[in-house]
Amino acid sequence: MPHPSAPVIAVIGAGFSGVMTALNLLRRSPEAKVILFERRTPVGLGAAYATHNPGHRLNVRAGNMSAWPDDPAHFVTWLRARNFGLGPADFATRADYGRYLQGLVAEIAEGPEGAGRLVVTPDAVVGIEPGGDGWRLRCAMGRSVTAHAVVLALGNPPPARPPGVDEAFAASNAYVADPWRWNAAELPPGPVMLIGTGLTMVDVALSLNDAQHGRPMLALSRRGLAPLQHDGAPPRILPAPPANDLSPLQAFAWLRRAADEHGWRTAIDATRPMTQALWRGWSPAQKQAFLRHARPFWEIHRHRLAPQVARRIAAMRATGQLTLAAGKIRSLTLEPDGFALCRWRGRGEHGGYVFRAASVINCTGPTGDVLASTDPLIQDLVKRGLARPDPLRLGFDVDDSGRVRDVSGQASPTLLAVGPATRGASWEITAVPDIRGQTVAVAETVLAALRP
Numbered sequence: 075m076p077h078p079s080a081p082v083i084a085v086i087g088a089g090f091s092g093v094m095t096a097l098n099l100l101r102r103s104p105e106a107k108v109i110l111f112e113r114r115t116p117v118g119l120g121a122a123y124a125t126h127n128p129g130h131r132l133n134v135r136a137g138n139m140s141a142w143p144d145d146p147a148h149f150v151t152w153l154r155a156r157n158f159g160l161g162p163a164d165f166a167t168r169a170d171y172g173r174y175l176q177g178l179v180a181e182i183a184e185g186p187e188g189a190g191r192l193v194v195t196p197d198a199v200v201g202i203e204p205g206g207d208g209w210r211l212r213c214a215m216g217r218s219v220t221a222h223a224v225v226l227a228l229g230n231p232p233p234a235r236p237p238g239v240d241e242a243f244a245a246s247n248a249y250v251a252d253p254w255r256w257n258a259a260e261l262p263p264g265p266v267m268l269i270g271t272g273l274t275m276v277d278v279a280l281s282l283n284d285a286q287h288g289r290p291m292l293a294l295s296r297r298g299l300a301p302l303q304h305d306g307a308p309p310r311i312l313p314a315p316p317a318n319d320l321s322p323l324q325a326f327a328w329l330r331r332a333a334d335e336h337g338w339r340t341a342i343d344a345t346r347p348m349t350q351a352l353w354r355g356w357s358p359a360q361k362q363a364f365l366r367h368a369r370p371f372w373e374i375h376r377h378r379l380a381p382q383v384a385r386r387i388a389a390m391r392a393t394g395q396l397t398l399a400a401g402k403i404r405s406l407t408l409e410p411d412g413f414a415l416c417r418w419r420g421r422g423e424h425g426g427y428v429f430r431a432a433s434v435i436n437c438t439g440p441t442g443d444v445l446a447s448t449d450p451l452i453q454d455l456v457k458r459g460l461a462r463p464d465p466l467r468l469g470f471d472v473d474d475s476g477r478v479r480d481v482s483g484q485a486s487p488t489l490l491a492v493g494p495a496t497r498g499a500s501w502e503i504t505a506v507p508d509i510r511g512q513t514v515a516v517a518e519t520v521l522a523a524l525r526p
């Protein structure tokens with residue numbers, strides 16, 4: 075929808091994806107006005123960087139965490155200017171990365187590139203409909219705002235309720251549904267059951283131990299696989315990536331050969347430039363098979379722990395404080411004293427176990443299924459037929475440029491999505507090194523659509 079005067083673009087969500095889309099829009103257009111909506115304060119942190127715990131480290135080396143694809147040393151330079159004693163191979167705290175992002179917003183919003191053109195709006199958008207010269211947005215606090223284009227940067231939604239947790243238990247005080255919005259200090263003392271054994275579990279286990287040293291924890295997932303760790307210095311030069319037209323089986327054969335030659339970490343990292351292209355080339359059945367059989371193994375190798383985090387988790391496991399198990403919850407019931415009684419079965423076993431926990435925390439990771447979402451905006455988009463799930467239910471159905479497909483499959487030139495909610499199209503669009511390039515591309519796509 076070309077627009078003759080200054081375009082107004084609404085970006086919904088101010089985590090990394092929304093912030094960087096907004097800043098790229100301002101950098102690339104001298105006229106565009108950006109309204110950046112965020113329902114939580116402070117703005118700019120999202121689920122990943124809204125932590126004050128210094129034990130929560132980035133899981134990507136500082137040298138690969140620049141927010142700007144065209145300035146790869148930008149974050150390391152920022153760290154050096156603050157004398158943190160960290161170099162490109164180190165793992166900064168996530169809180170510092172949040173400060174870095176907030177600094178970027180302030181620098182651009184108040185500097186010549188963006189002065190007066192970025193409006194940060196602390197409100198939740200709860201509905202979108204066509205209106206004016208583009209879209210009308212309804213906010214939770216009652217206001218209505220129009221924009222020529224909208225970018226959805228809704229990020230990492232809280233995990234879905236896992237099997238075994240019924241509605242009554244989910245409503246009880248013993249259950250923590252959102253592992254990114256809770257306070258370890260407020261939990262009652264006693265053992266804790268963690269559902270999930272991935273990166274979220276690691277964060278939660280560290281926070282629980284900080285709040286009550288030695289607190290016993292049982293972490294349970296279907297396979298009981300925990301993330302592996304980064305090790306040593308990264309290779310100076312990565313081997314050439316695989317071809318971009320390999321089937322899943324060929325890609326894994328390539329990985330095995332590369333791992334034999336260079337080590338598995340280097341082999342995994344070498345696939346990075348091709349991961350999205352490989353995914354796009356796979357048929358729906360191949361993608362489905364990858365998700366069913368290989369996803370947990372891919373995740374633990376691909377998204378690795380900083381060594382200092384891995385050491386703490388290993389120490390907790392060595393003392394028996396933290397136990398990881400493969401299995402399934404059979405039931406969760408509340409005891410009269412408010413404790414949870416968890417009955418679970420080990421993977422491949424017939425017998426069952428019982429674990430009494432003061433709290434049960436859902437650490438199963440972000441959910442992507444927009445049809446199962448309880449988020450008012452996502453429900454509204456689906457109800458109006460403005461958006462639909464991708465075929466694998468990983469997020470929104472978008473085309474390769476991030477344009478959201480409506481219920482009939484038509485991609486909108488002025489309603490786009492960025493970040494983890496576009497996983498169905500790109501698969502690896504979780505971490506900063508993947509998202510930062512996408513925010514540039516989405517900003518350019520939006521501006522091109524609005525150019526007179």
Ligand SMILES: Cc1cc2nc3c(=O)[nH]c(=O)nc-3n(C[C@H](O)[C@H](O)[C@H](O)COP(=O)(O)OP(=O)(O)OC[C@H]3O[C@@H](n4cnc5c(N)ncnc54)[C@H](O)[C@@H]3O)c2cc1C
Binds near residue numbers: 113133134254493
């Ligand atoms: C705990 C955790 C740790 C991580 N660690 C790393 C790491 O070390 N390195 C790395 O590269 N990646 C990491 N990631 C991956 C992470 O996905 C990306 O780095 C990045 O932060 C994603 O940003 P986002 O803006 O897409 O999502 P989010 O950070 O989830 O932000 C989305 C924002 O949108 C807001 N929002 C949603 N809906 C609305 C609405 N309707 N109205 C207004 N606001 C709304 C939310 O409140 C939220 O603030 C981590 C992720 C998590 C969850």
